[in-house]
Structure formats: C-alpha cells, structure tokens
Amino acid sequence: MLQTPALIMASYASLSLILPLKIRLFYKILGVGIIFLCALKYHFYARMGGILSPDLPSWLIVIMEAAFGSLIIGSFICLIKDLLFVLLFILRKCSLIKLKPKLFKLNVCVIIFALIFGFYGTCMQFFTPHINHETIEIKNLDKDFDGFKIAQLSDLHVGPLLKHEFMQKVVAAVNNEEVDLTVITGDLVDGRVEKLINEFRSLKDIKSPYGVLAVTGNHEYYSGSFAWIKALENFNVRFLQNEHVNLHKGNGTLTVGGINDGRSYGNELDKVFADAGKHTRVFLAHKPKDGVKAVDADLILTGHTHGGTMLFAGPLVADYNDGFVSGRYELENRVMYVSNGTGIWSGFSCRFLVPPEITIFTLKKA
Incomplete structure (x- = not known):
C-alpha cells in the first residue's frame, strides 16, 4: 500500500x-x-x-x-x-x-x-524534543489542583532508530520541568519486548509524584500489546485500559481516564468514567477521532498524527483524523490537544517544519 x-x-x-x-x-x-x-x-x-x-x-x-x-x-x-x-x-x-x-x-x-x-x-529526531507549554483553564477545577502540571509524551516509537539514549534525553527534559504527572498517549514502541524492553529503562527515572499513566496505540498492537503492557509495568508505567484513576491532592480530586486503541483490545468509551464522580476529567486516547468522543472530559490528550510530519501534508492527515492534526482545539466546554509526537516512526521519519514535542500542561482554575 x-x-x-x-x-x-x-x-x-x-x-x-x-x-x-x-x-x-x-x-x-x-x-x-x-x-x-x-x-x-x-x-x-x-x-x-x-x-x-x-x-x-x-x-x-x-x-x-x-x-x-x-x-x-x-x-x-x-x-x-x-x-x-x-x-x-x-x-x-x-x-x-x-x-x-x-x-x-x-x-x-x-x-x-x-x-x-x-x-x-x-x-x-535524535535531538531533545521541543518543550511546548500550554495553560488550560477549567471552571470546575478543585483549587488544590490549581497549578498542577502534566507532561504529555506521545508516539515515542522506540525501535530501529530511537533507543535508550533518546529516552534518557526525554526523561531528563521531563524532570527538568518538575511536573506532577506524566502521561503517554500511545505508540511507545516498534518491535518485540525481548528485543527492546531494555531501551525503556530510563522510564524508572521519571520524577513525577503522581506517576506515569499511558494508553495503547496501534503500534503496540503491531508489536504485541499484551506483552508490552506487562513489561512496561515493571518500569512504573500504568496503562489505563478503558478505565480511570482518581488523583488526590489536599481536599481536591482529579480524574484521569484512558481508552485502549481500538486495534489493541477494543475501546469501550462508556466504561472509562463509569462511577468517576463529578470531578475535573482528563482523558487520554491515542487517536484524535477517539478522543473527540469524550464529551464529558475537560481536557483530552491525543497523538497519532505526528502533526502531519510534513507541514504541507497536514490537510491530508487531518482528513483521515476527523479534521484534527496538530495542537490545541477548543471544543464545546472542553479542550483537545493533538501532539506532534515526541519521537517518530522509523518508516516515515522525516519532519518538515513540524518539530517533535514534549507538551507541559498547567491546569488553572478559570
């Protein structure tokens, strides 16, 4: 094809x-x-x-x-x-x-x-990705989470080209931002566990007090998603599989939900925030077309598109992703962000005026 x-x-x-x-x-x-x-x-x-x-x-x-x-x-x-x-x-x-x-x-x-x-x-792609800062204002944000910082990594594609040295740079950049939570929105890997698991050992060094939460992408499916989820748990990565977790700070609560990529396990949106309570909600999905379905989320974080990879290819990539390709989209009562990707797939790895990114979100009470 x-x-x-x-x-x-x-x-x-x-x-x-x-x-x-x-x-x-x-x-x-x-x-x-x-x-x-x-x-x-x-x-x-x-x-x-x-x-x-x-x-x-x-x-x-x-x-x-x-x-x-x-x-x-x-x-x-x-x-x-x-x-x-x-x-x-x-x-x-x-x-x-x-x-x-x-x-x-x-x-x-x-x-x-x-x-x-x-x-x-x-x-x-071998350089440290660009750090992009975004401020997200949320009306119902608990005051204890005012100023809460989330680092988004996406589309790392550790495999034939990007390896441990690249992950070290990414982890160092995240730690330098002193974030509270790190999330990874899919496509972590290109290849089998037995060949590549050691390249992820730097993930243990991420210093975000609320840990590392992730969802699967289509490349996890290609690479053996069941084995990768189990293996990366040993590096303190928790995958949200059509479910949520409640994070607590002082008297406040922040709910973070995540959906499986459809090719990995099957995504079941109705299960993600079941019995979650009426707290501020952050939703993780690999594909924008899955993310936009989360109508009850305040902040939606996705990837998959690589920002179009090349600037002139943006409209074509957007056409395959319900019009979403890169950056911040203000939707009705919510914000969706589509990452350019932190790494790049080795099968289409040339970027043209679309830099890779690590995105730092600061939540503010509106």
Missing part, C-alpha cells in the same frame, strides 16, 4: 526534474535510477524484517529515510515549480512578461533544497 504512492512520486519527480534537462542520456538514466532507488525503501524494508522494524543497521535506515524524505519534499516543490512554469508560460503568451527561468539551475536548486531538508528533517 505504501509502495505505490512512493513510485508515483518517483515517476513525477523524474518527469519534472531529470527528463526535461538537456544532458547526456547516461546522466538522465542515472538520475532517474537514483530517484527510484529512494522510492523503493518500503520494498527493501519488507524484505529485511518488515516495514515496522527492518533488520538493518541504524545508519543505513537513516540514509534511506533521509533519501525518501528528500523525495517527498522534492516532489512537493516540483509541483509548485511546475504550476509556476505553467503560469509564466500563459503570461508570456499574453505578452505580459518576458521572464523565462533557466530550468537546469532551478532544478539543481530544488534537488539541493530537498536533500538538505530531507537529511535535516530525519536527523532532528
């Missing part, structure tokens, strides 16, 4: 960037060959252990991901370039302008730009 769009992009990039140039046939064949080699990433992954967790050296995956990211960025820029060329052609025919850009220089600039941002967008 993923390979077909990649081949379409490669065909278009070849037609736009390489074939129109007045260069020797050998160089045209070479250029087209390189473009299609970039597009065959998923084909190689499928033959080397699978798309989810290919059995390849990390450095080779980074190169393949960067090359594929460059192809996507380059194809988008080509679309803009070609539309401008059509507009210029019409304007010249109407004798309105005489401008005729040099195709060779322009195409070389497109290739260089795409390569730079393709490699940068892929390598940035």
Whole structure:
C-alpha cells in the first residue's frame, strides 16, 4: 500500500526534474535510477524484517529515510515549480512578461533544497524534543489542583532508530520541568519486548509524584500489546485500559481516564468514567477521532498524527483524523490537544517544519 504512492512520486519527480534537462542520456538514466532507488525503501524494508522494524543497521535506515524524505519534499516543490512554469508560460503568451527561468539551475536548486531538508528533517529526531507549554483553564477545577502540571509524551516509537539514549534525553527534559504527572498517549514502541524492553529503562527515572499513566496505540498492537503492557509495568508505567484513576491532592480530586486503541483490545468509551464522580476529567486516547468522543472530559490528550510530519501534508492527515492534526482545539466546554509526537516512526521519519514535542500542561482554575 505504501509502495505505490512512493513510485508515483518517483515517476513525477523524474518527469519534472531529470527528463526535461538537456544532458547526456547516461546522466538522465542515472538520475532517474537514483530517484527510484529512494522510492523503493518500503520494498527493501519488507524484505529485511518488515516495514515496522527492518533488520538493518541504524545508519543505513537513516540514509534511506533521509533519501525518501528528500523525495517527498522534492516532489512537493516540483509541483509548485511546475504550476509556476505553467503560469509564466500563459503570461508570456499574453505578452505580459518576458521572464523565462533557466530550468537546469532551478532544478539543481530544488534537488539541493530537498536533500538538505530531507537529511535535516530525519536527523532532528535524535535531538531533545521541543518543550511546548500550554495553560488550560477549567471552571470546575478543585483549587488544590490549581497549578498542577502534566507532561504529555506521545508516539515515542522506540525501535530501529530511537533507543535508550533518546529516552534518557526525554526523561531528563521531563524532570527538568518538575511536573506532577506524566502521561503517554500511545505508540511507545516498534518491535518485540525481548528485543527492546531494555531501551525503556530510563522510564524508572521519571520524577513525577503522581506517576506515569499511558494508553495503547496501534503500534503496540503491531508489536504485541499484551506483552508490552506487562513489561512496561515493571518500569512504573500504568496503562489505563478503558478505565480511570482518581488523583488526590489536599481536599481536591482529579480524574484521569484512558481508552485502549481500538486495534489493541477494543475501546469501550462508556466504561472509562463509569462511577468517576463529578470531578475535573482528563482523558487520554491515542487517536484524535477517539478522543473527540469524550464529551464529558475537560481536557483530552491525543497523538497519532505526528502533526502531519510534513507541514504541507497536514490537510491530508487531518482528513483521515476527523479534521484534527496538530495542537490545541477548543471544543464545546472542553479542550483537545493533538501532539506532534515526541519521537517518530522509523518508516516515515522525516519532519518538515513540524518539530517533535514534549507538551507541559498547567491546569488553572478559570
């Protein structure tokens, strides 16, 4: 399924960037060959252990991901370039302008730009994610929870590329914010427990007094969700499986509920806040389309979309997620936040103007 769009992009990039140039046939064949080699990433992954967790050296995956990211960025820029060329052609025919850009220089600039941002967008996943602060005002918040801080991690995707060193940076960043509670909204992992569990050992070092609460994502389903839930409990992570917990501070209560990703166990929304009482409610879900159903929650935290990964892909990703893709959405009597993701899936790991994030929410009484 993923390979077909990649081949379409490669065909278009070849037609736009390489074939129109007045260069020797050998160089045209070479250029087209390189473009299609970039597009065959998923084909190689499928033959080397699978798309989810290919059995390849990390450095080779980074190169393949960067090359594929460059192809996507380059194809988008080509679309803009070609539309401008059509507009210029019409304007010249109407004798309105005489401008005729040099195709060779322009195409070389497109290739260089795409390569730079393709490699940068892929390598940035190894940096400490951006810290984003959000203040959430809630009318019925108990005064003892005024100023309560929640750190949201989402879409960590620990696996072929992101490992223990990345988790150490994330944990250090969370601890530096001195939060009260840490939540993880799904897609923690890409791979099996026996291969990757040791990469999560830093989770034990998170210093949030009210612990670490999590929900499953679709990648837990792919990786063996039953085994992962059991294994991560040893690192002080509690999964909310269509249920809630009540947190107490002074005389106040905060209810945090979480829903399973539908592919993992089946999500049962009506069970999450059953007998929860009329306290402030925070709802955790992996997918925005599951989160938006929680009409009785005050704050809804989700992920899954990676913020669209690339800025120009945002509208397409939003279309598959009920219109939600990144950031804060003010809904009727509630707020929903869709994280850009703290990590990134190694099968589509180039970000373009959509930085990874750790989000810190400060609850305030309205």
